[in-house]
Amino acid sequence: MSNYKIIFIDIDGTLVDNKKQVSNETKLCLQKLVEKGIKIVLTSGRPYKSIVEYANECGLGNIHIGSNGAIVANIKTDEILFKKQMKVKTALEIIDAAIKNNIFVMVTINGNQYIQYKKWGISPMSRKDIIIKNDIKSLLNNKNTNVIKLVLLHSNNQTLEDFKKNLNKYNGISIVPVEVMTIPDHIRNEDGVCNNPYNLDIMASNISKSSGINCVLNYFCINKEQSIGIGDGLNDLDLFSAVGLKIAMKNANPKLKENADIISEFDNNNSGVAKVLNKIFKEELI
Numbered sequence: 691m692s693n694y695k696i697i698f699i700d701i702d703g704t705l706v707d708n709k710k711q712v713s714n715e716t717k718l719c720l721q722k723l724v725e726k727g728i729k730i731v732l733t734s735g736r737p738y739k740s741i742v743e744y745a746n747e748c749g750l751g752n753i754h755i756g757s758n759g760a761i762v763a764n765i766k767t768d769e770i771l772f773k774k775q776m777k778v779k780t781a782l783e784i785i786d787a788a789i790k791n792n793i794f795v796m797v798t799i800n801g802n803q804y805i806q807y808k809k810w811g812i813s814p815m816s817r818k819d820i821i822i823k824n825d826i827k828s829l830l831n832n833k834n835t836n837v838i839k840l841v842l843l844h845s846n847n848q849t850l851e852d853f854k855k856n857l858n859k860y861n862g863i864s865i866v867p868v869e870v871m872t873i874p875d876h877i878r879n880e881d882g883v884c885n886n887p888y889n890l891d892i893m894a895s896n897i898s899k900s901s902g903i904n905c906v907l908n909y910f911c912i913n914k915e916q917s918i919g920i921g922d923g924l925n926d927l928d929l930f931s932a933v934g935l936k937i938a939m940k941n942a943n944p945k946l947k948e949n950a951d952i953i954s955e956f957d958n959n960n961s962g963v964a965k966v967l968n969k970i971f972k973e974e975l976i
Contacts, residue, residue: 694916694934694970695727695910695917696728696731696906696907696910696918697723697728697729697730697918697919697967698918698919698920698933699730699732699919699963700921700926700929701744702735702736702871702922702923703872703923703942704922705748705958705963706744706958707959708872708958708959709876712744712747712748713961717748719967720964720967721749723967728971729753729910730748730750731750731753731903733754733903733921733929734754734755734756734758735839736757736819737761737800737801737802738756738761738762738763738765739756740801740817742818743818752767753771753910755899755902755906756902757798758839758866758891758893758897758898758899759897759900759902759928760773760774760798760901760902761801761838762905768801773836774838774894774896774901775835775836775838776839776840776863776893778832781830781840782830784840785826785827786827787856788842791853793844793849793850793853794810794842794887795826795840795843796812796842797826797829797830797837797839798840799835801819803817804820804829805820805822805823806822806824806825808822810843810873810877810881810883810887811879811881811883816877839891840891841891842889842891843890844887845885845887845888846888847888851868854868854890857892862895864894864897864898865891866891866892866925869888869925870887870888870889871887871889872886899925899932900928900931903929913934914932915934917934918934919936919937920939920954920963920966921938921942921946922939922941922946922958923942923943924945924946930949935952936949936951936952937951937954938950938952939957939958939962940955940957940962941959952966
């Protein structure tokens with residue numbers, strides 16, 4: 691019988707397929723694990739309000755990690771267990787510079803993401819946590835505004851890499867490596883766009899997925915050795931540092947696979963999460 695008590699699961703590229711849907715096989719597996727007393731915590735770069743539908747759909751508990759570990763929330767009560775926001779002045783300067791360089795900006799304030807206009811199909815119609823605000827900088831007029839994360843998007847990878855170099859002058863921020871943001875074809879193609887954009891995530895200093903994981907482990911009084919982490923991207927390298935058993939999806943970034951204890955034999959489009967967990971918890975799921 692397994693000694694694992696908690697599983698931290700990334701959403702995009704891991705829990706969901708490329709259409710942003712959770713397979714019935716995965717839902718059933720997670721529901722069975724919850725019934726057996728295993729805690730499932732979604733651990734995503736998304737704002738926590740974007741996590742709600744997946745947690746409810748899979749029959750999970752209420753505690754989840756959003757914005758790459760910058761916030762841990764009870765999605766049922768909106769109680770915040772952990773939060774670290776960026777300095778408003780720094781966020782404003784970065785937003786201003788990004789807009790001047792024609793870089794698309796998404797600002798996470800508490801559990802929602804704000805954008806100036808629809809692009810790549812990203813809109814309130816595609817994600818319930820998204821709100822359009824024409825003057826996005828006006829949201830930050832209040833110094834007490836909780837800027838949890840900035841997401842910068844551009845069709846050109848090098849544009850974001852160059853912009854990232856200029857962020858070295860700012861103290862008090864954490865930066866996640868530039869990666870592709872996968873947007874479902876039927877959403878992205880509405881705008882006549884062929885390719886997925888690249889994204890650059892910026893949070894407060896010393897924030898990463900391990901920040902949220904450590905908070906949750908302490909909250910439930912569970913040891914690191916009793917935890918499992920499953921992911922696919924470079925921002926999951928830090929997730930791996932905080933858990934006992936590290937699992938990379940078949941479709942994961944090669945660098946993440948190098949740091950994994952297990953590589954799922956199946957990708958996110960073929961219920962990779964369910965298939966690998968069914969093997970680990972074979973006795974519990976009989």
